[in-house]
Every structure is written in C-alpha cells, then in structure tokens.
Amino acid sequence: MSKVRKVQKEDPLADLPRWAQQLARKYYTKTVNTFLLYGAVRDLQPLQMEDNAKGFGTLKTFLSEELFGGRDHVLFYDRSSGIRSATPETQKDLARVMSGYDAMYGTDYAKVMPRDPGRALQVLENFLRMRLSEGRSLALIIDFAETLVPGGEISHLSSEDRFVLATMDKWAHDPQFLAGDVSIVLLAENLADISPRISRNPYVAPIELPLPTEEERLEYVRYKLEGKRLQSLSDVPLAGLAKMTAGLSRINLDRVLTEALEREIRITSDLLKEKKKEIIQAECHGLLEFIEPVHTLDAVAGHAKAKQMLRQAASALKKGRLEVMPMGYLLSGPVGTGKTFMVSCFAGEIGIPVVKFLNFRSQWQGVTEANLEKIFNLLKALWPVAVMIDEADTFLGNRDSGGDSGTSSRVFGSIASFMGNTQYRGKIVWFLMTARPDLLPIDLKRQGRAEEHLALFYPQTDAERDELFKVMSKKTGVSVDGIDSFSTLIPQGVRAFSGADIEAVMVRSKFRALADGREAVSKDDLAAVLADFVPPSYPLEIELQNLVAVQECTSRELLPEAYRSIDRDLITRRVRELKALLEEG
Template sequence: MTTKARKSSKADPLLDLPRWAQKLAQKYYTKTVCTFLLYGAVRDLQPITQADGSRGFGTLKTFLSEELFGGRDHVIFYDRSSGIRAAAPETQKDLQRAMAGYDALYGTDYAKSLPRDPGRALQILENFLRLRLGEGKSMALIIDFAETLVPGGEMSHLSSEDRFVVATLDKWAHDPQFLANDISVVLLAENLSDISPRIARNPYVAPIELPLPLEEERLDYVRSKLEGKRLQSISDVPLAALAKMTAGLSRINLDRVLTEALEREVRITPELLKEKKKELIQAECHGLLEFIEPAHTLDAVAGHAKAKEMLRAAANALKKGRNEVMPMGYLISGPVGTGKTFLVSCFAGEIGIPVVKFLNFRSQWQGVTEANLERIFTLLKALWPVAVMVDEADTFLGNRDSGGDSGTSSRVFGSIASFMGNTQYRGKIVWFLMTARPDLLPIDLKRQGRAEEHLALFYPSTDAERDELFQVMQKKTGVSVDVPSFSALLPEQASQFSGADIEAVMVRAKFRALTAGREQVTEEDLKAVMADFVPPSYPMEIELQNLVAVQECTSRELLPEPFRSLERDSITRRVRELKMLLEEQ
C-alpha cells in the first residue's frame, strides 16, 4: 500500500497508523477488496505527519490523501456539494486534459465545468479511473457524504439516480479491473445504517468503523495541543486525569474545551470538565441520551439491604478492574414506587461512573431509528465504564415480533439484544433494565449473558424499614420533622406505603406548614396529612407486580419472608388469575 508510513524504515510501517487504518491496510493487502466504507467518527481529527516531520492533526480526508494514499499517483475527492476535486494540482491538470478528450469524443463541455450530480459525475470518474489504470497508475477515490448517494432503504423506494449510483458502486466493488490494479474507493458516512444495504452488506465492500479516540489517543492529542505550554497554567486537572475524564469526546470536542481555556482563560476544573462533557455529548446525541449526575451513594438507599450488598460487591469489583466477574446487566423489578431508578443512580454514584438514560430514539422516518441507535452504541463504547439505565424496559425496548413498520422495530430489538450480549463489553457497559412488569420483558433480554442478575425490590414490610425510609425521605425532600416513629402514625390500612407515598405525604406536610405561615413542619402537620391522605389503591395490580418480581428474582435472599416460602406453582397460578381479572376490568 503506497502510504507515507510504508516509506518508514520500521519493520512494520503500519504501526504508525491508527487501528482503523491498520485494518484498512490489511484488507487492502489481501487484494480481495478495493472498496472501503468508513463510518463512525469520520468528522473527527486524525493524526498526520506535518511537512517538517512533526506530528499534527487534520481532517480524515487530509489523512487519507496525505498519509494513507500519499504515494498514489492520483487522489480524487467527490461529494454532492463540492463535486469532483483533485488532491494535487498535477492530478487536477491531468483530469482537465482527460475531460478535454472526453468533450471531443462526446460533445460535452466538462473541461470548463465538471458536473456535480452523481449521474454524470460517476460516469466521468469511471472513465478517468479506467483510463489511468490502463496506463498502470495507482489511484484513490474518496467519496464523502456517501449516505446522500446511496441512502438506506428498499431499492424500490429510491429515485432512478440513486439506483444508478448504487448499481455503479456495486459494479466497481467487484470489477475485475479494479480488483487487479492499485485502486481504492473509499466511502465516508457517519452511520452505517444510513447506507444502502446493497453497499453496506456487499461482500466486496469492507465496512470499517472509526471509533471515538481512546484514552491514550486523547492524551496524545492534549499533549500536541498544549505543546510549549504548561497545563498547570490553564487546568486544575492533571494531564492523565484530563485524558481519562474526557471519555466519549472526539478530538474536535476536546479541542473546543482546550481552546476555550487557552484563548478565553477559562480555567479547567473537574466541575467545568464534567459540565462541558455533558453538554457536548448531549449535543452530539441530539437528545438521544440523558446524562444523570449521581448525587448519592448506596448509603442513601433505605431498606433493600441484600440488593445493596450485591451492588456494593459489584462496585468493589469494578473499582479493582475485575470486569470478568461483573454481570452483563441487571434486571431491577418490583412494584411502582420502590425506588428502582434511585437505586441504580446510587450504584453509579458509589463507583463514580457516568450514568446515561435512554430517551426516545425512535423515528417515524425510515432508517433514522437505526441511525440513532448506531450513534448511541458508538458513544457508549467510547464512554465506558458507563451505566445504562432503561426505564419501563418492557415497553421501551420492544420485541422481535413487532410489526407494522417494515420490520424496523424487530431489527432495532435485535440490534439492542446483540449489543447487550457482546461479552467484549462486560464490566464496561453495565445495563440496568427497570420495570414493574418483568413478565412482559422478552426472554431475549433477561436471559443469562444479557440482564444476568435479577434483583427484586419490595415495599417496606416492617416498622424499622418504614422508619428508615422516612429518614431518607427527610433528606431528599428537605423536610425535617421530629417524630418518635413514623410507622406509629400510619393508619392500619396504609401499612403498604411505598417510598413515593411517603414522599408525597412529606411534601403535603410542608405545603400545609407554609399555608399556615410556618417554615418548620410539625408532628401535627404530619398527623393531619396522614389522616387526610388517601394513596392511590390498585391492590390487584400491586399484587401482580409483587408476584412477577418474585418469579423473576434470581436470589432467594432478596425476597421478604412472606414471599420466600411461596411455592412456584402457586405463584404461577395466582399470576394467571390476576391477569385474567385485570383483563376483565
């Protein structure tokens, strides 16, 4: 492969290239493919060698034309916006001469102005490529914004021009002349799912993902950016910590943070870095993910002693870097109001890793949902270690049998299930699927190898547990009231108070005190609210949610005593009865 790196005196010239470029070069050397589809962080900066031999960074197209294909006779760029352009003046002149001959033969006027539309541009490019390949020249054609030329979707839905482009690129991919000569056709796109399956899944096309920079690559970029400057003059965060804390940022995003610090003298602090990172990544995700800042550790969780013990053990394993013993994910089930979301947030706070929550990534437009999901997966791989929170997982993630949308939902479900089950991410991406109805969650997601540990949470069943929960809710709501025992204030029929119910009571008590012109909540306020408060009552729904949580729980110690002794057969029968009764309602 004619690259700058190949001219190096090193035993293996590919070692100087990024990993993705090494993969491309290795595939090129097999002589079985000449078309490459680069997707992912194609808008990020890449390491390049400057004219003076020093190391710098430039765009991907600069890297391809100067580093990877620097020794080619001709390197040409094409996209819908800019049209056909040559990387070097010599190639541009040669292209003009070839177009003059083309004009004389076909009566066109392309030597003066090259067309930009794909229909004519690809015909011109093919003519030029074949002409120079016949002379033994080495070539590279880089096509940017490939999704605008070969968009995803069914062939029958494409325009005639788009179908022509798909057919042309498909033909080039397995053309004997192209495969036998020194030519590379490189397509660039941000999302693989945006590209027509006829190209993306073509056995003669090599798809290669460009990931976001790893920690050592971010460290290398920061050193290059700050060359000749002292980091301490602009940052409270040491160099190694800065590279570690910017996981999930591209080099361009990292450049924004450093440039702001250098030019506007905005000092980099851990708090600023965290906020900037959150802002930049959420902007990159276009609202597909929400960052949740853990404000508490597991010490803030009332009750659920065994669940906390299991999560603390997992947190210790992560802190020690023992990813191989970590579950791929957790299924957190239990009735509404038992604090499932709060428990997961506190687990993340226990080990200091970022927590992201899936937002609505689905779209009514064909191909957009798959592209959104691909963008999310790319970010998660760059962010690790990261906890991924999926609330109402039974309805949010769908299933394999979803229909009525040309198979999009089933494909999305398959992609999520496959990503969750990739053991390469064990201990790096920890999934938390939360639901009050785990029986509705497809078995594909809750089997071993995906959501492996099933934790069940229940309402406090003893006075001690209710009093502990009351103490926690005082901290959460900011309502401080001195009572001997909260449980003693509960009416007999309200013994199944959830954490959400207790929080609602305390907020009402605060409101009552403010209405009376007082800041301090008294025991009388609490008693008055308790006497008036009627929590929503859904006895059959709550019983069903309790029983299906018992069914799913993978640890007997997590179950309260009344449930621990129940026979599985009797639970199954009662669940069926409750479902039938609820359907009748």
C-alpha cells in the first residue's frame, strides 16, 4: 500500500495528526534530525489510502508511508527484528552496499544482517553516510529505543549500551546528518525509560503521541462500524460510544468493538463501562484502581456545608465552567469520617470516573518514573476525571526524601508539577485525603494545587448521629424496626461514634440475629450490641486529628460550633503538646 495525495492543499500538513504536524515543522527548521516519539506508539494511526478513503495502520506504517513516503530510503531497526527496509528497492540497495562493506571489512552482512546494536548501528551509519553523500533522502525508524539507550546512570550501563548511547548522541548533532535530508526516529512508550542523554539532548526533539481524543475516537468508530446498522448492534449512539471510551487507544477500542461484533454481544452502557475498566486496569498493571461511583452526595450523612460546596463544584462542571473549579481538594478529619466515600459520591454526582492511585513505586531504577508517566498520560486522556489519593501524607512523600538516588524527590516534584498545571483545571480534579494534613508538604496544599481544604468531623449532635444511622442502614442493608432514635440507645458517656463505628455496630447486630436463627434485626439486638460495643479509644490521636483538621480548614462554616471561636494560637499550642505526648517530636 502506498500513499498518494490527490489534492494539494494550502497547508499540506493539515490532514496529519497534531503530533505529526509538530514533527514535520521541526524537521523543516533543519535544526533537528532526531525525533523521540513516546506515549501511544503502539496505537493505530490514520492512513490515507490510494482511493482517498480513510484507513488505519501501525505507527511504523504511518511514518514510512505518510510522513516519509517521499524519501528515497526508509529503514527500520530494533533488537528483535534487526535491520529491515520499507521497500524491496531499498532492500536491494542495502544488500549492494553491504557487499562492498563485506569486501572491505571481511564480514558477511550481505547474506545475514547483524541484529546486535553494536554492529547494526555501524552498518546503518555506513549506509546513511554513503547515500547522503549522493544527495539521497533517508529515514531511519528505531523501535523499542529503551532497549538501546536505557535510562539510568552511565556507570551502570554495559560497554555495548555505552557505545550505542554515544552513537545516538553523535548522530543527533552530526554535521553531515544535520545538513543532509535524513530523519532518525526513536520510538518508546515511556520517556522516563530513555537515557536523559538522549531525552534531554538539545539536538533531539521529544514528541508525545497522546491517546486519541473524543473526535478521533468517533472517527475510528465510524470506520470500524462502516456498512453495519448501528441500531442492531448497540444501544449507545456513535457519539456516545466515542464519549464513553475516553482513555482507550484505538487498538483497545477495536478490541471492544470486535469482541462485541464477533460474539454478537449487544453494546450497552454497562458493557462499555466494564470493558473500559478491565482494559484500563490491565494497561496500568495495578498502578491505578478504576472506581465506578454508585452513590451521589445524597448518600452522605451530615457534613452539610462540605456537601454544598461539592454540589456547587459539580454544577460548575456540568455547565462546563472549568475556569471556576478548584485545582484540587484536601479532605482532612479523624479516621472514620467518610472522606473516601464523600469523594466517590462527588464523582457519582456528575457521572465522571474515579481513579485511585495504587503503589506505582518500584525498587528498580527508572521504573517508578515510567509508571508515573503512564499514569499521567492516562489521566490526560480520561478527563474529566477525579483522582483519589488516600493517606496522602505518607503516599506522596516530599521533596526531601532521600536514600534512593533522588527518585522519591523527583517523583514528588513530578506529581506537584502535574497537579499545579492550570491547563488541567476542572479536567483532572485532585482529592488528597488524610487524617494528618499537618504532615502533608506545603507544596501540595498551597493555592494552585489542593486549593480547597475541607474538614470532616464525627457527628456532634443526636440528630446527626440518627441521620448517619439511617444512611448506614441503607449502606449495609441492615434495617431495624421500631427505632425512633439511634442516639437514645447509645450508653451514657459514649458519644464519639464515627460512621465506621456505626457500620460495625450494624454488622454485629446482623451477625447476632443470624446466630440466633433469625434474618430480621430487632431493636433488642441493636441495644445489646451497643451495650457491649467499645469504640476504639485513641483520645490523644483523635484530638490531634481534629485540631490539625481545624487548622487546615479554609471555611469557617465547615467547623463544628465548638471549634469556630477557639483562638488559633491556643490550637497551635495544644497541637504541639499532643505531638510531644505522642512522641512525635
């Protein structure tokens, strides 16, 4: 298949993807000959067929036929496949050059091309220089570049890796290569996997290939389902299919559609959500957990002011007023106040996906940064999306982390920088949750990152405890007849019940009924469990968590009445006393 453009347009680059336009414009400046493409390099790319119809193919096909279709020679190389050419003519020419190379150096490359990088790059350089001296135009596409110039300290590289690194570095600023018509394209999924000597080289142009946009997914869905009656295949219209598959590559989208077509499974919203969840979690290799919200903020008991603030944010998102959205939220308060539940309910309020950071760190050098890069690329494709980070004070680290060659410090800097990018305002909403916001670095709490600080507290009144009891009854599926007021059943002197405590009481009551051979939970069951139940008691820790939440809260209306009028200096002194008593220094 060869690419032929039938109509000349004012801008010959207009039909190309944005990343390809960026590459072409950099090439036309004649200051760069080496390009590092990273990101969705395994995805399909749009191709213009001979009959002017639209098609899709691999990135290497796109590069050889769309971008470099007019070059005299296009070559490919990777460790696995070795040296290959895009056309039979180039293959014959390469064999002729190799025959001369064999005669000069006593090798036998005309018959069997070398695959190892040390010899293969020497062969390629010889061919490039010979044809450039004749005024020919060339392109060399090197796949799996991370296996040739891996990230890490140079002192840890093998002698062959050092040779390859030096060769790539030399090619990037070689006068003959810069003056001639040659393009060297390196392909890698993660920029962090590539040696900084290449990725940060001023003579190398890193270009990200993003996951397809909604418009590009719609284009692919139309192509995939062309000639088929959509009504007989799907409950979801074409535009809906494109919108609901945010975060998927064209290959992933093809997998979903092909499976549905071949197995004659009707495409529904539920099927799309489930397949999307499976694919994204598989792609992230346990780096993210994809959470489908099942509740709205109506399911949250108490916290009236916090719910009001989040509802206002949800309303702004629904109206598309992203410019008024906070970059992120910090939710603090004692353990068991429902911070995680409230975040998932906020996402359910507007129907956006929620992802939760899992352990993306690795003991292997460079892997942590690569994992983080993969997460960021996915978040950019998924928006609007809520990002949930539990126990943020310990999970995110800080700039002063040491003992791991600076990895933790770099990771913290990357997260802080990504969180603070105003380009993503309203598109990626961050929720940092912690019972100890005082331990969270100021870098993440300042304006421009986690801007709104919401504090949640245990129920303060009998009315709030009764409301929480009703919510927990629905959540656990445990209903108790004849209960006018849950608070009246709580033994005297025990009032600091958290939502987690009430949920535990409900589960115990159900267990007691089943042990007695009954399905229904009675008032006596609940009263007996409450009489026996002793809430975990950590008075100093809970007091400290309450006070630091008060310190961090950015809205006076969120504070319980007992905390609104307390002098801030008094709170600060008491926090210091509690830390000393708990031996926190």
